[in-house]
Amino acid sequence: MSVEAIAPKKRNLSFNGDDVRRMCTAIAGGLVLAIMTGPDGAISDPTYGVKTSLLTGHVVGYLVIGVVIGCLLTYRAKVRDGSWRRVRTTPKRTLIERATSFSAIGRGVLLAVTAVAVAIITLIFADFSGPVAANKMSIHEIVHQFLYTRTYGYLILALALWFVVVNQAMRSIPRPLFLLGAVITILLFALTSDPFLPARFSWRALNPGVDNSLFHHWTTYLWLIIGLAVAVSWMIKGDATRAPRPPRRSHALVVTPSMRFLTYVLAGFVVFEAPKFMSLYWQISLYQQIGVFCLLAIGLNIVVGFAGLLDLGYVAFYALGAYVTAYFSGALPLHPPFQLNPFFIIPFAIVFAMLSGVLLGLPTLRLRGDYLAIVTLGFGEIVYVLANDWTQVTAGSAGTGAITNFSVHLFGINYAWDPVNPLSYYYLLLGILIPAIFLFDLLNHSKVGRTWAAIREDEVAAQSLGINALKYKVMAFAMGASTAGVAGVFTAVKVGHLFPNTFILQLSISILVLVIFGGMGSIVGVLFGAIVLQWLPSYLNFHSYFGFQEADLYLYIGALLIVMMIFRPQGLVPSRRRRREILDSEEGLGSADSLGPITAEQPS
Amino acid sequence: MTSNDPIFEVKNVTLRFGGVTSLNDVSIQQERGEILSVIGPNGAGKTSLFNCLTGVYVPQEGSITFHPSAGKAISIVGRPPHRVAHAGVARTFQTSRMFNALTTFENVKIGVEARQKTGPIGAMLKLPRTRHEEKHSDERSHELLEFVNLTHRTNTLADSLPYGDRRRLEIARALGTDPKVLLLDEPAAGTNPSEKLALAELISRINTELDISILLIEHDMKLVMSLAQRIIVLNFGGVIAEGTPQEIQSNPLVIEAYLGASDEAKQ
Numbered sequence: 001m002s003v004e005a006i007a008p009k010k011r012n013l014s015f016n017g018d019d020v021r022r023m024c025t026a027i028a029g030g031l032v033l034a035i036m037t038g039p040d041g042a043i044s045d046p047t048y049g050v051k052t053s054l055l056t057g058h059v060v061g062y063l064v065i066g067v068v069i070g071c072l073l074t075y076r077a078k079v080r081d082g083s084w085r086r087v088r089t090t091p092k093r094t095l096i097e098r099a100t101s102f103s104a105i106g107r108g109v110l111l112a113v114t115a116v117a118v119a120i121i122t123l124i125f126a127d128f129s130g131p132v133a134a135n136k137m138s139i140h141e142i143v144h145q146f147l148y149t150r151t152y153g154y155l156i157l158a159l160a161l162w163f164v165v166v167n168q169a170m171r172s173i174p175r176p177l178f179l180l181g182a183v184i185t186i187l188l189f190a191l192t193s194d195p196f197l198p199a200r201f202s203w204r205a206l207n208p209g210v211d212n213s214l215f216h217h218w219t220t221y222l223w224l225i226i227g228l229a230v231a232v233s234w235m236i237k238g239d240a241t242r243a244p245r246p247p248r249r250s251h252a253l254v255v256t257p258s259m260r261f262l263t264y265v266l267a268g269f270v271v272f273e274a275p276k277f278m279s280l281y282w283q284i285s286l287y288q289q290i291g292v293f294c295l296l297a298i299g300l301n302i303v304v305g306f307a308g309l310l311d312l313g314y315v316a317f318y319a320l321g322a323y324v325t326a327y328f329s330g331a332l333p334l335h336p337p338f339q340l341n342p343f344f345i346i347p348f349a350i351v352f353a354m355l356s357g358v359l360l361g362l363p364t365l366r367l368r369g370d371y372l373a374i375v376t377l378g379f380g381e382i383v384y385v386l387a388n389d390w391t392q393v394t395a396g397s398a399g400t401g402a403i404t405n406f407s408v409h410l411f412g413i414n415y416a417w418d419p420v421n422p423l424s425y426y427y428l429l430l431g432i433l434i435p436a437i438f439l440f441d442l443l444n445h446s447k448v449g450r451t452w453a454a455i456r457e458d459e460v461a462a463q464s465l466g467i468n469a470l471k472y473k474v475m476a477f478a479m480g481a482s483t484a485g486v487a488g489v490f491t492a493v494k495v496g497h498l499f500p501n502t503f504i505l506q507l508s509i510s511i512l513v514l515v516i517f518g519g520m521g522s523i524v525g526v527l528f529g530a531i532v533l534q535w536l537p538s539y540l541n542f543h544s545y546f547g548f549q550e551a552d553l554y555l556y557i558g559a560l561l562i563v564m565m566i567f568r569p570q571g572l573v574p575s576r577r578r579r580r581e582i583l584d585s586e587e588g589l590g591s592a593d594s595l596g597p598i599t600a601e602q603p604s
Numbered sequence: 605m606t607s608n609d610p611i612f613e614v615k616n617v618t619l620r621f622g623g624v625t626s627l628n629d630v631s632i633q634q635e636r637g638e639i640l641s642v643i644g645p646n647g648a649g650k651t652s653l654f655n656c657l658t659g660v661y662v663p664q665e666g667s668i669t670f671h672p673s674a675g676k677a678i679s680i681v682g683r684p685p686h687r688v689a690h691a692g693v694a695r696t697f698q699t700s701r702m703f704n705a706l707t708t709f710e711n712v713k714i715g716v717e718a719r720q721k722t723g724p725i726g727a728m729l730k731l732p733r734t735r736h737e738e739k740h741s742d743e744r745s746h747e748l749l750e751f752v753n754l755t756h757r758t759n760t761l762a763d764s765l766p767y768g769d770r771r772r773l774e775i776a777r778a779l780g781t782d783p784k785v786l787l788l789d790e791p792a793a794g795t796n797p798s799e800k801l802a803l804a805e806l807i808s809r810i811n812t813e814l815d816i817s818i819l820l821i822e823h824d825m826k827l828v829m830s831l832a833q834r835i836i837v838l839n840f841g842g843v844i845a846e847g848t849p850q851e852i853q854s855n856p857l858v859i860e861a862y863l864g865a866s867d868e869a870k871q
Contacts, residue, residue, distance in 0.1 A: 439728040446727035446734070447717040447741075454703050454714045461701040464658060465781050466689035466718040475724055580705035580761060 015074075022077065023070040030066020034059045182227055230261070271430065275423055283422040285538040288494060290531055291429045292487050297514040297530040298433075298440055298523055299483025304512065305521035305578065306444055307476030308456035309365070310373040312508055313380025317481040319387060319503035320356055321349040321488020323394060326498050331401035334393045342406050342493045346486060353485025354478045361477035365470055380508050387500035400498045417493075425494050432486060441523050443479075452476060453577055506554070513561060519571025521578040528573050533557065609674050611636045611785050611817045612657065617666030619652055619841075626652040627663065628841040634785070634819060636674070639811050641820045641832035643852075645861060648838040650821045651698055654787050656680070657819070658695050659688035672784050689718070694783035696774040698790050698821075704763035708754060708773055711762050712745040715780025745780065752776040752806060768799035772806065779810065785817040786810060792824045800824065804831055829853070837861065 035050055275286055296318060303311045326332050328340040328348060340348070364375040387394045394400070406428060407416040417424050443449055454462040455469045463469055492498055510533075518529020537553050564571075570579045612634040619627040627649045634640045642650050655661040657668060659680055668680040672692045680688055689695075703711050720741065726734040749755050752772040757765060765773060771791050778786055788807070792800050804827055810816050822828045828835065829849045837845040837852060839861040845852060852858055 442730065443724060443728050447720060447722050447737070448724050448727045450706070450710060450714050450717065453706060453710075457703045457705060458701045460660070460685075461697065461703070462714075463685040464689055464695050464697075465715050465777065466686050467714075468684075468686045479724065577705045580763075 018077070019074050022073050023067075026070030026073060027063065027066040029069070030062040030064075031059065033065070034062035182230075183224070272427075275426060280422070281542060282538070283426065285535070287422045287426040287429060288491070289534045289538050291426055291433065292491050293511065293514060293534045294527050294530045295429070295433050295436065295487040295490070296484055296511050297518070297526040298436060299480045299487065300511050300515050301480075301521065301523065301526045302440065302443075302476050302483070303480035304515050305526065305575070306449060306452045306456075307473055308452070309473060309476065311376045311477070311480065312373050312505070312512070313376035313378070313383070314480065314484060314511055315503050315505070315508040316380040316383035317353045317357060317484035318488045318491070318507075319383050319500075320353050320481075321485030322492040322498050322503070323387065323400075323488075324349045324352050324485070325489045325492035326400045326403050329402075329404040329492075331395075331403045331498075332393060333391070333395050339404070342404055342489060343408075346489050349485040349489045350482040353488070354482040357478040357481030358474055361474040362470075365473040365477065377505070377508075380505055384500060384503055384505070387498075387503060394500070397500055403492050403496055403498070405496075406493055419494070419496065422494075425490070429490055432490075436483065437523055437527070444521075444523070448472070448475070457581065510557075513557060517561065517564060517571060519574035519578065522571070522573050522575035525571050525573035525575065529571065532572075533560075609636045609671075610634060611638075611671050612819070613667075613669040613671070614653075614657070615667045615669075617653075617656060617663045617668060619649075619656055619661055619663040626841055627656065630666070630838070630841070630843055632836055632843065634817060636671075637811070637815065637817055639807070639818045639820060639831055639833050641822060641828045641835045642838060643822065643825075643828055643835060644838035649841040650838055651789060652841075653838070654695060654789055654819075654821065657688075657787060658693055659683045659685040670785075689781055689783075692782070692784035693787065694778035694781050694785070695787035696771070696778055696789055696791060698793070700767075700770045700774055702762035702765075702770060702773060702777075705761065707759050707761055708757045708765065709745055709749065709759060711773055712748050712776045712780050713741050715777040716741040716744045716748075716782075718781055748776045748779055751779070751809075753802075768795045768802070771795060771799075771803065775806065775810070779814070779816075783816060785819060787819045787821075789821045790823060791820070792822055792827050800827060803827070807831055 031054070034054065275283055278286065296314070300311065300314050303309050303314070323332070325342060325345050327334065328336050328338075328345045329342070330336060330339045360376070360379050364372060367375060388397055390396070391398075405417050405419065406425070408414070417428070444452075451462070451467055451472050454465075454467060455472055459469050491502075495502075514529040514533050515526050516529075517533055518527065519525025536556075537550070540553075540556075541550060570582045574582075610633050612632065614630060614632040617627055617630045618625065630649070630653065632640075632642075632653075642653065644650055652661060656663050657670075657680060662682055666681070670678045670680050670688075670691060670693060672678065678691050680693075683691075703714065706714070717737075720737045722734045722737050725731075746755075746758075749758060752775055754769060754772055754776065757769055757773075762770070762773060775786070775788070775791065791807070792803055795803060807818060807820070808831060811818050820828070820832065832849060835845075835847065835849055835852045836843055837855070837858050844857050844861060845855045847855070
């Protein structure tokens with residue numbers, strides 16, 4: 001991204017405090033990323049991790065990211081507020097557009113040169129930023145990097161980015177070449193990002209004769225199918241996008257479909273590939289602390305963020321899902337009519353949690369504000385007390401028996417999830433989490449999401465349009481509950497034994513904090529909240545900074561939340577709608593949720 | 605006007621809040637296709653009447669019957685507001701109640717969508733029916749915005765609209781529900797004279813072009829006298845007069861009620 005390439009002739013080049021703040025935030029973010037991805041500390045020297053990641057070359061890569069993001073943000077803001085409006089005398093002609101006027105050979109040379117340049121920059125970046133490499137920039141080290149599959153992932157990402165830019169500008173890539181490129185890209189992606197392949201790269205994986213080859217993993221074929229579907233759909237859409245587009249009003253960065261796709265690829269790469277380089281401790285945290293809580297947070301986000309209902313007993317549904325799993329595993333004193341593989345328990349957990357959500361919601365969702373919070377709080381306590389004291393059914397505080405593990409026995413495939421390997425659970429969880437994220441996002445931008453927004457803002461007005469507010473609130477409750485039920489299954493199976501004191505009120509509040517911290521109503525926000533807030537205790541615990549003790553956790557989180565509420569009440573990454581609502585309600589216009597007292601019109 | 609095709613029949617409705625009687629034995633009939641205006645001094649019970657007609661308040665006595673089409677009768681009393689709206693009664697509010705954080709277009713779209721059948725599963729999976737309904741609601745919302753002349757504000761957030769536009773948006777949103785009768789609660793409050801003219805034109809277009817009956821509460825007598833075909837005057841929760849604008853203007857009871865209560869009649 002060259003800011004200079006589209007430099008205007010006249011513009012106000014002054015920077016204000018906002019720009020400085022933006023830049024500092026981006027750089028600080030880069031530093032935090034550097035620490036997060038840096039080496040782990042040692043018990044004897046707790047600050048080792050921070051020192052190493054900030055003093056070695058490792059930090060350079062992340063600083064570069066921070067500066068680049070800061071520049072992009074500043075550029076975007078400046079263009080948006082009009083102080084950097086571009087002044088042009090001739091129509092826009094970018095470097096790549098000019099290249100289309102070259103001959104075929106010239107174009108080929110240009111393509112090759114830019115591709116190689118991108119590859120080299122990527123390799124240097126990989127050298128600086130990678131947790132595995134020795135962080136010394138030398139030719140030898142760069143060559144050494146080829147031993148690691150991660151390097152190839154970086155390469156593919158950079159080349160894909162380059163390809164998207166070139167393809168958008170040139171639109172001249174023949175279809176067979178396009179498909180071939182897609183197949184090669186996907187195979188390379190599978191080779192570098194497949195969870196079942198080792199971290200150290202080996203060409204052996206490409207040899208079909210070898211036992212552990214790429215072609216023996218079903219995931220490879222999954223990638224192929226997904227990738228080809230995307231490529232073909234691009235080809236079909238290609239003709240449509242060639243038509244002249246309507247002029248855009250805004251000069252700001254426009255998110256094109258291919259940019260969005262690339263963001264998904266980038267995020268997917270990190271999510272699929274990064275865990276393989278983590279130590280066992282972090283892999284366990286990733287599943288049990290972060291992954292499961294991401295699922296819980298996006299579930300609670302439907303209730304709190306989308307529908308605007310305060311639910312303080314959310315953990316009850318999580319507990320129900322977990323205990324349903326224990327029941328159908330035969331781990332409870334009360335024996336089930338038939339035992340099930342956890343995969344088949346998931347639908348039962350969904351239905352059971354959903355039903356209890358509906359049963360709790362129907363009578364209580366007529367209540368408003370504080371009353372609803374108190375009733376849900378009570379429900380959470382009831383479930384906890386039942387789990388703790390109804391020993392004939394739940395085995396009480398002694399804990400349940402062993403819960404059946406995930407396993408697949410289908411069409412000759414026999415695979416049992418290994419309790420020692422948290423990654424296998426993690427990838428399974430992703431299989432639920434990623435579709436859930438996309439489905440809930442669709443939901444939020446559909447009729448249902450708009451209706452929730454309407455109820456949240458003005459229930460009386462919504463009802464006057466024929467919207468059954470109770471129905472939509474119960475719907476939100478049931479969907480949130482069923483998501484928690486699924487999370488319960490995943491926790492129960494991984495932990496193996498359930499204890500009632502897992503499901504205390506504190507946990508409900510913790511999940512609520514994730515949602516509020518991240519930004520109510522924004523799926524990206526709550527995921528961010530869940531990742532940051534769940535990562536933090538694991539990190540502090542691991543490095544034992546400042547004599548950190550697990551029991552102090554809520555002290556820190558409480559302090560963080562207070563600071564947050566003062567400076568950024570809408571959350572870290574708020575949804576546009578919610579941010580607007582909070583601003584409105586501060587000005588006394590409408591309410592930010594459907595909790596406040598209803599202001600029915602007084603008789604006139 | 606056929607007098608035996610009513611759209612609203614209100615018979616002997618009495619509404620009390622504790623010891624206060626807000627509506628006392630009110631009987632009103634509105635004909636199909638009619639612009640009927642309800643006027644009266646502040647506190648006369650006009651908005652209470654609206655709230656009874658839309659199911660927000662449940663009167664203690666009396667019956668309210670809504671006829672969505674000739675020969676069909678629906679009792680409003682005891683019906684929740686959203687089902688009244690479904691039957692074909694749309695309304696606007698005295699103090700404008702927009703969905704402020706949503707755009708103008710989204711506000712109207714919610715009104716249109718309230719009648720559609722898409723559920724959460726359809727919305728998540730983008731089933732054919734959802735796509736179809738989405739397309740329909742987009743088209744309809746654009747039509748309505750054009751009808752109320754708000755096309756230039758399509759992507760503006762509702763809370764940044766000027767007051768007159770807000771009123772028109774509220775009307776567009778109500779029209780989105782495809783109503784048979786539209787209840788307008790002081791639509792001209794807070795608008796300037798030119799906006800008032802545009803509003804009067806819009807209301808008569810709704811009545812003639814869309815064939816929707818209109819029940820109008822308004823303090824602006826010029827607007828009422830120019831629009832209404834019939835006027836009902838409320839005072840202290842009871843009907844004190846009923847008739848054409850000319851009759852009302854010369855009715856001694858009305859003059860007394862108005863001159864005694866406020867000086868709005870002089871305007």
